[in-house]
Amino acid sequence: MDDHGRGPDPRPEGGPGGPPDSPREAVPQPLPYEGVWRFTAAAVDASVPQARHAVRDLLYRQGVPVSDDLAQGLLLIVSELVTNAVRHAALLSPVLAVEIAVGAEWVRVSVEDNHPYRPTALEADHGRTGGRGLLLVREITREAGGVCDVEHTASGGKVIWAALPLKPLRVP
16 A cells, blocks of 8 residues: 555655555545655755755744754755755756655655766765765764665656654653
């Protein structure tokens, strides 16, 4: 059965699914904060803080139950992914897309551009400045218990995404 974005799998494709087995099978109602939001931005430096602020404001406005640490991790991931798209894809992709998908148990951020190059995380070279953005994204994601990946799009570009589990704040 399709989990309608509510299950534990944050992958963009969400896995196999289909219509409910019987007409009586209830479709789970989304939580108030669940949904998918997408916006585009020019591949310029000014888009980095704009994307970060847009994601921060969306999380707050929707009431997504994120801890301060998780929110800061997500915002750093957004900053790194948009920065990478601006630095490395702007020539072939003057516009990039940022997507935030929130399910009952996870939140996923992704950045899509039309450049075909599929980046890889570089090893830490303490003598170099820069070049470790994807490594940082992977570390933040891993520490939070999430997953991240780079995938090709049907148009020949790529989407880089990171999904982190939601751990709702417990009220004593």
